[in-house]
Amino acid sequence: MKDFKQIQKWLAEADAVIVTAGNGFAQMEGLDMFEDAAFPIEYQAVSKKYHVKTIADALDKNFDSWDEKWQFWSQLINEYSVEYEPSKAMKQLKELLNGKNYFIATSAFGHFFETAGFEQEKIFDVFGDWTRMQCSSGLNHGTYSDLSVVKRYINGQGEIPRCEDCDSPMEIHMPLNAHFFPDEDANTRxxxxxxxxxxxKVVVLELGVDPTSPQLLDPMVKLVEQFKDWHYVAADLSQDELPDNIQKRSAGLRMALPEVIEKISKNEG
Ligand SMILES: [Zn+2]
Structure with missing residues (x-):
């Protein structure tokens, strides 16, 4: 069902809106982890030395030194997060949720929703946020902004950041190894x-979620199945792919995200 008037009605009547934003959403905001054409050119040294063709590959590799890691991370964070400007669709989404009771659960780790002005306490960065850093010791010594570290590296005066508690090198706050500590406060919220x-009355709005973040997919559909006043609006699934028991109160759109956001926004209706 691609009845956008109906979806707008669900949104207008909703007591709460839950946005799940995945890899496709990050792509819309300029960060494509799996892009393999520009990366080997733009990040030539890393690409050649470690035989990697994408950001995802490169983040998975264990570099020779912390300095190399921070040099690379700083370049990425600077390009995709420090210099980030919200897309038109992101601004429309902000408009759409303005004044609503919402929560955003996202696997996009580029600090996009925060930069776009959504409320920090209404965002759970499931896969962390690379503008923050954590201790690499394996112990949970908290997270800190890494933006000043990034700035120094970009200016050619980089220095490996160290943990205030145990002096271990810090690493970006992402699940790159077994000792990633998700933001427990945000998870609890x-x-x-x-x-x-x-x-x-709840609308779950799925935007760009794919199997790279399974925790944002099936568990959310299961909740919609469980609670009769919940609706599922999926940008990435077709109507056929939605479970039978939620067909009537769900919409599988399988459309590009900017188009979905534009069409469900009332003014654009
Ligand atoms: Zn530490």
């Missing part, structure tokens, strides 16, 4: 949001 709205 998200869980509470789900619990609090079980019996309310």
């Amino acid at each position: 998200f869980r509470w949001f789900l619990t609090r709205n079980q019996t309310k």
Whole structure:
């Protein structure tokens, strides 16, 4: 069903809106982890030395030194997050959620929603946020902004950041190894949001979620199956791919994200 008037009605009547934003959303905002044409040119040294063709490959590699890691991370963070400007669709989404009771769960780690002005306490960065750093010791010594580190590296005066507690090198706050600590406060806020709205009218808006972030896919569909006043609006699934028992209160659009956001926004209706 591609009845956008109906979707607009669900949104207008919703007590709460939950946005799940995945890899496709990050791509829309300029960060494509799996792009393999520009990366080998733009990041030639890293690409050649470590035989990697994408950001995803490169982040997975264990570089020879912390200095090399931070040099590379700084370049990425600077390009994709420091210099980031929200897309038109991102601004429309902000407009759409303005004044609404919403929560965003995203696997996009580029700090996009925060930069676009969504409320920090309404965002859960499931895969972390690379503008923050954590201790590499394996112990949870908290997270800190790494933007001043990035700035120094970009200016050619980089220095490996060290943990205030144990002096281990710091690393970007992403699940690159077994000792990634998700933001527990944000996770708790998200869980509470789900619990609090079980019996309310809720729209779950899936934007660019794919199997690279499974925790944002099936568990959310299961919740919609469970709670009868919840709706599932999926940008990436077709109507056929949605479970039978939620067909009538869901929409599988399988359309490009900017188009979805434009069409469900009331003014554009
Ligand atoms: Zn430490």
